[in-house]
Amino acid sequence: MSKRRLVVLPSDPIYRYEEKGLDWMERYYNPLSYFSEVYSLNRDEPSNRCAYGMFIQKTSINSFNQQIKQINPHVIRAYGGYVSADLAAFNDQINIPVITSLHDPDPRRIHKSVKYSNFIICTSEIVKRSLLIKLNIPEHKIGILPNRVDRSIFKPLPHNNLPRHAPDLPTGAIKVLHIGRHSQEKNLDTVIKSISMLPDWYHLIAIGQGNTQHYQKIADESGIASRCHWISSVSNSELPQWHAWADCLCNPSRWEGFGNVFIEAAACGQVIITSNIEPMSGYFQNGLNAMLVDQYEQAESLASMILTVSSDQELRNRLIENSPLCAKEFDLAAVDQKEVDIYEAVINGDIGDRYSQYGKRVWRGCYQFIDIMHKSKETIKKCVRPVKICINNYIAGMQ
Numbered sequence: 001m002s003k004r005r006l007v008v009l010p011s012d013p014i015y016r017y018e019e020k021g022l023d024w025m026e027r028y029y030n031p032l033s034y035f036s037e038v039y040s041l042n043r044d045e046p047s048n049r050c051a052y053g054m055f056i057q058k059t060s061i062n063s064f065n066q067q068i069k070q071i072n073p074h075v076i077r078a079y080g081g082y083v084s085a086d087l088a089a090f091n092d093q094i095n096i097p098v099i100t101s102l103h104d105p106d107p108r109r110i111h112k113s114v115k116y117s118n119f120i121i122c123t124s125e126i127v128k129r130s131l132l133i134k135l136n137i138p139e140h141k142i143g144i145l146p147n148r149v150d151r152s153i154f155k156p157l158p159h160n161n162l163p164r165h166a167p168d169l170p171t172g173a174i175k176v177l178h179i180g181r182h183s184q185e186k187n188l189d190t191v192i193k194s195i196s197m198l199p200d201w202y203h204l205i206a207i208g209q210g211n212t213q214h215y216q217k218i219a220d221e222s223g224i225a226s227r228c229h230w231i232s233s234v235s236n237s238e239l240p241q242w243h244a245w246a247d248c249l250c251n252p253s254r255w256e257g258f259g260n261v262f263i264e265a266a267a268c269g270q271v272i273i274t275s276n277i278e279p280m281s282g283y284f285q286n287g288l289n290a291m292l293v294d295q296y297e298q299a300e301s302l303a304s305m306i307l308t309v310s311s312d313q314e315l316r317n318r319l320i321e322n323s324p325l326c327a328k329e330f331d332l333a334a335v336d337q338k339e340v341d342i343y344e345a346v347i348n349g350d351i352g353d354r355y356s357q358y359g360k361r362v363w364r365g366c367y368q369f370i371d372i373m374h375k376s377k378e379t380i381k382k383c384v385r386p387v388k389i390c391i392n393n394y395i396a397g398m399q
Contacts, residue, residue, distance in 0.1 A: 002036075003037065004034065004037075004347075005035060005039070005071060005072065005074055006038045006039070006075055006076075006077060007038075007040075007068065007076045008029050008041075008054075008076075008077045009040075009041055009078040009079060010040060010042055010079050010080075011079050011080035011082070011084050012042070012044070013042045013044040013046075014042070014045065014056050019233060021235040021238075023236055023237060024150065026053040026054070027332075029052070029053075029077075031336035031337075032337065032340050034340045034343060037055070037071075038053060038054040039057060039067075039071050040057065041067060059087075061090065065091065065092050068093055072096075075346060075347055076088055076091060076099070077098075077099050078099070080100075080109065081102045081109055081131075082109050082110075084100070085114045086113045089113035089117075097349075098116070098118050099118065099120070099121060099342070099352075101120070101122075102120065102122050102123065102127050102257070103127065103258060104127065104257040105129075105256075105257055107130055107134045110130060110135065114131070114137075115136070115137055118352040119142075119143065119342070119351060119353075120137065120142045120143070121142075121144075121145045122144055122145075123146055123147055123257050124146065124258050124282070125144065126279050127258070140351070140353070143342060145342065146330055147335070148331070149263045149264050149327050149332060150236075151267050151327065151331055151332065152332075153236065154239070155268060156269035157240050157243075157244035157268070159244050159245070161241045161244050161245060164238060165234075166205075166245060167203075167229040169229075170201065173201050173202075175205055176191070176202060176204050176247065177246035177270075178191050178207070178250055179207045179239070180207075180251060180253075180261055181208045182208050182211055182214070185253055186253055186254075187252045187253055187254050187275075188206060189215065189218050190299050191250050191251075191252065192204060192224070192228060194250075194299040194302035194306060195224055195227060195228070195303075195306075196224045202227065203228070204227060204229065205229045205231065205246065206230055206231070207232075207234050207242065208233075209233060239264060240268045243265055243269075243270040244268065247271065248270070248271040248306065248309050248310065249261075249272050249273065250302065251274050252273065253275055254297075255277070258279055259274070259280055263330050265323070266289065266290070266324060266327045267323075268324075269320045269321075269324050270323060271323075272290040272319070273293060273306065274291075274293070275292065275296040277296075283329075284326060285326075287315070289323040289325065290319065290323065291319070
């Protein structure tokens, strides 16, 4: 097949990933350079441009189907079971298959539009189970494809490497790393509280974006504001230096779809503390290559585990030696090949299913209504905002 074309529908516009420091997008969206042309369509892109081997385009409900007709891709790939899946289901080209990938077990992030995909990729068994519970999907339409790790980048480094933008810490400080967006599922609030229970030389370095002010307030109320350090983003290529510099990674997630941060940390030989829940409990063995905490909502349990891994050198050596071994099965080249195999099978019609055209027509009608309501909401917000500013200024003037 000559000149294969792919349309990807990322859950966020590409510039958002750039802000997070993600620099692997060309290979991620086009594994093994299988496609000759890749187009990224998103409603929130500010403008059209070319980057990461892709044609990045702004789209909308009104223009989406016309863009698909012009591009005429061999397959459409929607990332995430919500906004992107909704848009993919709006596609009216029945000869173009749609693959939707799910990364989150949260049922609120699995919209009904997912069932109109030809094939669905889940990053783990727990995501697959959430999908089956939420929607009546035939199992032959579902496959498992884990996230991947580039072990040429994520590998053990000397511990004397000081990362760029590293905070200035006192000599002898124990550095506890937390990586991920500042949101409820990452359980950063409990990690902060656990640091407050440890001696003064324990410091938290939180890398990620989100509502940092909320967590800074928790740190302030816990009396450890000066021991918590906030880094908004770090490029993937620099993360191994942070793992080599820090004493442990403490990410006791409340839920995860896959947990790429753990596999990357493992590949670097990092000492890992996480929750004893799936999917982490599926690829880690407690005490061998990571420490799995049952009571991950209790700050006392986390504090005790952080204290243990920072003081027990025999345990640390065992974890550091064994953690890279569990990252092998998620090696970039192997997972890339599995993904290409899925693309080929779906394009050739060997796996997957066809849409219910009646169901798709109903969905398109509902989605158009949702889009109209979304635009109305944004219009109301724009009108209300100046009024709120005037009221606030008036109140401030009275004080």
